[in-house]
Amino acid sequence: MSNNSKRNQKLKDINYIIKLLGRKRYPIITEMTSTEISNKSNWKPYNPPIKDTYTSLTTVSQDEFHKVLSDEYSQIENMKFYKDIHVDYLNVALNSKYPSGFKSLDANHTWMIYWLVNSLVLLKSEITKDTKVLVRDKIESCIIDDGIHGISGGRNQIGHVASAYAAILSLILIEEYELLNRIKDNLYNWFMSLKTDYGFRMHEHGESDTRSIYCVLIISTLLNIKTEELMSGVIENLKCCQTFEGGFGNVENCEAHGGYTYCGIASFLILLKSKNAVKHSINFDSLLYWSVSRQGNYEGGFNGRTNKLVDSCYSFWIGGTIPILESIEENKLFQNDGLKNYILTCCQNDINGGFIDKPGRKVDFYHTNYALSGLSIIENEYVLNENESDDCLAFGFDVSDGLNELDIGCIHPVFAIPIEKVNECKEFFYGND
Amino acid sequence: MDFDYSDIVPVDLNTETPQLCQIIYSDEYKLIMGKLLSLMKQKEYSLRALNLTSLGIEQLASHYTTWIYRYDIINNLPNFDYYSELDWCEQIALDNEKNYQIWNYRQLIIEKIGFDNYDPIREYPIMEAMLDGDNKNHHVWSFRKWLVEKFNMFESEKEVEFVSNMIELDVKNNSAWCHRFFLRFNNEKNVKSEIEYVKEKIELCPQNASTWNYLIGIFEKFDLEITELKEFCFKFLNLDDDKVSSSFALETLAKIYIIEDDKESAIRMYTLLKEKYDPIRCNYWNFKISTIEN
Ligand SMILES: [Zn+2]
Numbered sequence: 001m002s003n004n005s006k007r008n009q010k011l012k013d014i015n016y017i018i019k020l021l022g023r024k025r026y027p028i029i030t031e032m033t034s035t036e037i038s039n040k041s042n043w044k045p046y047n048p049p050i051k052d053t054y055t056s057l058t059t060v061s062q063d064e065f066h067k068v069l070s071d072e073y074s075q076i077e078n079m080k081f082y083k084d085i086h087v088d089y090l091n092v093a094l095n096s097k098y099p100s101g102f103k104s105l106d107a108n109h110t111w112m113i114y115w116l117v118n119s120l121v122l123l124k125s126e127i128t129k130d131t132k133v134l135v136r137d138k139i140e141s142c143i144i145d146d147g148i149h150g151i152s153g154g155r156n157q158i159g160h161v162a163s164a165y166a167a168i169l170s171l172i173l174i175e176e177y178e179l180l181n182r183i184k185d186n187l188y189n190w191f192m193s194l195k196t197d198y199g200f201r202m203h204e205h206g207e208s209d210t211r212s213i214y215c216v217l218i219i220s221t222l223l224n225i226k227t228e229e230l231m232s233g234v235i236e237n238l239k240c241c242q243t244f245e246g247g248f249g250n251v252e253n254c255e256a257h258g259g260y261t262y263c264g265i266a267s268f269l270i271l272l273k274s275k276n277a278v279k280h281s282i283n284f285d286s287l288l289y290w291s292v293s294r295q296g297n298y299e300g301g302f303n304g305r306t307n308k309l310v311d312s313c314y315s316f317w318i319g320g321t322i323p324i325l326e327s328i329e330e331n332k333l334f335q336n337d338g339l340k341n342y343i344l345t346c347c348q349n350d351i352n353g354g355f356i357d358k359p360g361r362k363v364d365f366y367h368t369n370y371a372l373s374g375l376s377i378i379e380n381e382y383v384l385n386e387n388e389s390d391d392c393l394a395f396g397f398d399v400s401d402g403l404n405e406l407d408i409g410c411i412h413p414v415f416a417i418p419i420e421k422v423n424e425c426k427e428f429f430y431g432n433d
Numbered sequence: 434m435d436f437d438y439s440d441i442v443p444v445d446l447n448t449e450t451p452q453l454c455q456i457i458y459s460d461e462y463k464l465i466m467g468k469l470l471s472l473m474k475q476k477e478y479s480l481r482a483l484n485l486t487s488l489g490i491e492q493l494a495s496h497y498t499t500w501i502y503r504y505d506i507i508n509n510l511p512n513f514d515y516y517s518e519l520d521w522c523e524q525i526a527l528d529n530e531k532n533y534q535i536w537n538y539r540q541l542i543i544e545k546i547g548f549d550n551y552d553p554i555r556e557y558p559i560m561e562a563m564l565d566g567d568n569k570n571h572h573v574w575s576f577r578k579w580l581v582e583k584f585n586m587f588e589s590e591k592e593v594e595f596v597s598n599m600i601e602l603d604v605k606n607n608s609a610w611c612h613r614f615f616l617r618f619n620n621e622k623n624v625k626s627e628i629e630y631v632k633e634k635i636e637l638c639p640q641n642a643s644t645w646n647y648l649i650g651i652f653e654k655f656d657l658e659i660t661e662l663k664e665f666c667f668k669f670l671n672l673d674d675d676k677v678s679s680s681f682a683l684e685t686l687a688k689i690y691i692i693e694d695d696k697e698s699a700i701r702m703y704t705l706l707k708e709k710y711d712p713i714r715c716n717y718w719n720f721k722i723s724t725i726e727n
Contacts, residue, residue: 048710050677054638057568058605093454100459106466107496109447112454134453141447156444156470157498203497205504207537244614244650253582254575255611286653288717293642297713306607306642308569331723332716 089353246290258304301342315374443467
């Protein structure tokens, strides 16, 4: 038996006994299942010797935030990763019934599935046959007329491009290709019905932005339904969304933002075939500058906009751009240790599992998935190949090895699911050529 | 006005079991949303349907389906009062700070009224109230940008005054700076005065990425020589004493030295950033150094 499965067996035994005794179980499990990270982190929270006497709402909340982080960082000697506790948390989360207060997630059923299943797969936890059936059922309940009217965020709701994105990724995670194959042509027509001169409406009467474009591009690439007609005008529009700061906004002339910047740059890797083409389609230097500027000297983690607080979900929205930017520039550009410290020390719930946005907040599915995805990015080593035969540059991502002491799966920086799932899907929809 | 909904059979809301992530809805929610979605399926566009969407949005303002349906309803109601709809929207916005469906909806309503018939000043109080609660609310600033664009408010003194006040309150409010960039540089004539304006704000608070990005942004947009900023940068550093009040001044100086082909000084700036004033970006500064050396 491998160490891992031994640990799992032991965990199960302990769970069983403790449930039997009706005692609180987590402290014991914590002790036995965390992965201790070897003490070679060369990063520490740091305050540059620059005096800043100005005060405003921004500086006050920044100072308070630093105080909280200083407590977090001083308490912990070595980083630990509580993988088994997270797996536990995710399985419970997937199979729980939620009280009525959770109605706030009622338009996000496909998202909940994606966040939880993607996290589980990243943690290399097996998705059982029974669970796969339930994932399929849930997603199917959101597919409207075989995709003719799209995919919605919940049964009997209206089609929504972002809900569809989460749904398609969930189906790929459980290898449900037949269903995908059945609906893909209808989805194409649905996208065409949402097409504007330069993008895609998120839904009927909705607006087009970098996020809706990214979602359509991801789905249509994975299912091999992209056409020139579908893509027309999109790249020109995306270029306009890059701001004077360097990042991308939702639409032209709006503030650069981590989420939209991720959608923007990822879209270029779908639309283009070479690193050089990406580099010359946008102001690459200013994008690079803006992206590295998201990391805080004291925090280690990333924020999503200039002068905003750090938040763990940007571990992926900005973190996802690390392999993209670094492989295009062919250089190491970010400080991964800082990010790892922020996620593991400040955002990890080591008692009940899951991740938070920042200290003081509650665990949620969204931040759990994007914190884990960020960890995956910095634990793995990526290469980006330019393959003539590939439909787009994004398919050229591969994992070399990396240290990966957390033993975490390898997320695809563009498609936001593990690389091996992208490859399987590609094989199904494009064949081996 | 009371409406009769007794004839409507509510649709199921994710009730099948077993089900992953099942929400156990309250009876009230089940009834309202069940009947709302049922009416929507039948494409009923009536006052009672409209009322039901109000109740639905009270339950969950982020339910995009309810907003889409509501818009379809008002499109089909005769003599609908769009202004009272805007009033209603405002209350919902105030109760749901982070909601964004509402701003898209508001755009649709204003479009419906017609840009020629609508006075954009009517939007000021609600935007002000919202930004009062969160001065960086991305949705509200996006809406504001849309408004300026649609109503061609680039020359509006009120708008400039508003954004100046926001900056006055918090010079690190990046959203305000981005809005200002959009507002002021529709036209080249403001370049000089804006450079003076932002320089003043940099002196007020030198360690501020928002203002430096704004300054450098102007130089890039209008193809100006940043070497002109050399003297200005030296206001924020005394290298003999190793005193620096802005890491951004160091960066800008490095760029200037590169243009002047003074490689040694540029590398010295980047090394200071790497080792002392901005070490989190050490890999980036190393990369910058390597591009100079090659
Ligand atoms: Zn977040």
